[in-house]
Amino acid sequence: MDAVQQLHEVVSWPRNAVIYVFQVFYRLFQVGIILLFSPNPPKNDHQPSDKPFGRIAVIGAGLTGVSSAAHCIAHNFDVVLYEENRSIGGIWSHVNSTSGLQINSMIYRFHPGVFWREGFPRRDEILGEITKIWKQYKLESRTRFNTKVTKVRRANETGVHEKGKRSKWLINDGEDREFDAVICTVGTCGKPMTKGFEGEDKFEQNGGWVVHSSELDELSGSGEDEDEKSDKQESNGHANGHSKKSFDVRGKTMIIVGSGASGVEAAEWAVEKGADKVWILARDDKWIIPRNVVFDTFLSMQPFGREMPLSFIPEWFIRKFHYGDLAERVAPAPGTRGLFEGTPVVNDTILNHIRCGKVVYERCDTQRFTSEGVLVKKHTDKEEEVEIKADVVVLATGFERPGIDFLPEDLFPERYERPNLYLQNFATEDWSVLLTNAAYQNAIGTVGHFHIGIYTRILLTFLLDKGARPEGEDMKLWVDVLRWFKRGARGGALGFFTYMELTIWLFTFHLLRPDRLRWIFFIMQGWGVTYEDADRLRVE
Template structure:
């Protein structure tokens, strides 16, 4: 599988062998062997049949994206029954709603959402990612346990006067939960994996056709309602219209040709796309055109790459604020993630100086002037800066004031400026406007409000993911804001196995007081960190948290092999 791409390329020219070919084959072979070793050592055995006769407990998983499928697969492999609730009609989460050219930012060796994953390349694209998610979903008997088109509207506690001690976290117990109307029974824990990206976020600018944003939001709402009311799941990818509504109104008597001409002069005339729509029919209009991309985050960088790959003549990125861009180099990324303090430190300038030389040579003006490397999630990319150097993409730092009939009016600023500082107004002309404005943050309003008291709401949670009021509520990847790290152990495996450990061992459970104290201590140690103590972390910081989780409670040490590696807990026999 991991040699397939190289093999197909070599078959086209079997008579050509170069030293570089041998290096690539060797790397591919080693890469594949490492993955096989990981599978052999860490993959938990999937159930042999859909029946789980004697489970340790029952867990509800809200969200069938990459995180939810991984969490559910781990839970069932270790003897816990699960039910997955998914608003849409397919697994994959955000990966099922992005362009086919969208791929991993991190090297796939660092993006192992489950030990059984087998990637074919270093940076796989959407279809391969969805294929692996689906394969894990089927292999771990999760199909009959998934409720598609089922939005979660309520998560409620089950209380009983006869079992108050069993359901009181302060006394070593934990709450029991029912989802929606309780049709699936009682659950011992809930894992919320709604992620950080929901529906496309449409930002309204003056100069858009009348009602444009309202129409897009209405389309998204109708699509979600359609999925929720569907009788059976569908494998079709949901689509949203990219039609640009007319800038004139058919209502009223004052809409004469002069009014229409005046409106057209102030209204953008070309297609307006969201960065997630570049697979749509209107994306064919990119060929040979100048594309204006509004936004400089990961979606903006990817939009530039995709537009150029689809034949765009040139891209112009309008960046309100500069973002750090780090290379797609596994070793460099791991070294950066090994910074243990999860914040900007006095010596962080060394990494910034290195990146200026390594990554930004020739275009040093793009280096952020007011943002430290350890103050926000960097964009992991190599190609974008090459396009800037080659002149295929122009980078304009400024505030988008409005759209015009020919493009966008931008307050262009210097490198040392900040958003909304004075600058020079310029009209940026383009045939297509792409809004790289990200996605709406999913709500968790279905959870009881008392799980998140003041000062202990997202992201200020125990171990960054557990509610401080009841550890049976785990928000894996749903409290995340910014980080530099990998996506292997902590996000999907360690957090889930900590939850399973606490369900299995009453003596290992933290009380609400303990969990709040932990949050307070981290706040004290990271006081002064930009954005708050929990708004940014590194992978090394997460590792330290897990180590202290065991060291500060020696009675948990016996669970260390299970929590770290998944060893020692197996489903009960009949």
């Protein structure tokens, strides 16, 4: 056995050496990004209020909201950050501690100032970085916790289409005075979606458990204090009569309804906690791609944002080298769901769990609960119905999409609703309303990368430079042109994009309007527009 162990150490040494060198390089790389691109934070809580260029309301204190507010403050715009709950972090404050990034943190730099210790950090590290930016940029005094935004209205009746004029905004009752712009960062994940199935009560009365995937930490009692548990239960709107403190999944059978990212993470959680058997019930197959930063970046570099004639090449590689012997059992069948038609799941371990028998992947439709488990209809020629017995059923059914009904309806006329917005994030009726990541649906790339700062600085440029502002018809034309280029794409032209496609949008934003080129280093890199410019620049 010692000889085998020594041989294993000899074989693994080169791999460990490569990993070590990469980690050193990545940390040095992050230091360079921080030094080059991280804007200077204010020296005190009152710095931007002396001569601010303008005032901006940011709705939602998640990752995108905190980052957007930090960029505004750094460039001498005052902000008020509204948060419905009593903590920052958005969806990351409502998921399990085992939840982590689906992509490498190298392409999840939501602010230049973040410093990741792991390639695929989990919830606590992500929340730690969000909190660090929030504190570093003096946002504590500017955050309104427990404040739900119910209404955003114009302070004047002048619309943006009146030449030379623009809207100003009031939030709720207007207690925070007028704002020059609004950044809506409510994200794409709201309250857990708890789809009800017939017979659920009967299953629970017989001693079974039904929980949402976001509640799994509560089952093991890990990672949360009593206030956090209370917040999560209130947010989920779901709690059964069991004593969560005494629950233990070891040796039990767990069914997971749903095969998306939350379902895969729930299966990993169950295996880690020692569940005897785990079932994933997949209504349809999601693409699972490897946790490889080079390969994943390559996929996100596809510039067309849709299935193309050669898309079968990366799909073949994934089937052959990632799925392997599981391709027919787990991967989407050829011709059913293209790789560039929906957000993939990024995971390395779940396929090994399926291969080893720790997790059973079943293609089926969930019909209803029974007293001992779940009745499903298998996806076979016979479509047979079978009962799968279990102790726990996890609803990995995702999260409700947050509504934006607090914004004026006239901002989103027919055919220009989410996600059909200017640059996918600006309301076509008023450029002073930005919905960063709130119009996102599907992509290969990330919603937590450098574009957050770029979109924020585009808005700041509009506020600073009247000549750079787009007209309403121009914004609609951009949407229409993209629809024409991507006609026939499943989900619509803006329903799916790659990160390269998004980058192309941002560069053409400058190239098609040469008068904006003087702002390119500010918009793309964040250089310039500081407190020292207060006397030279002013919101018009």
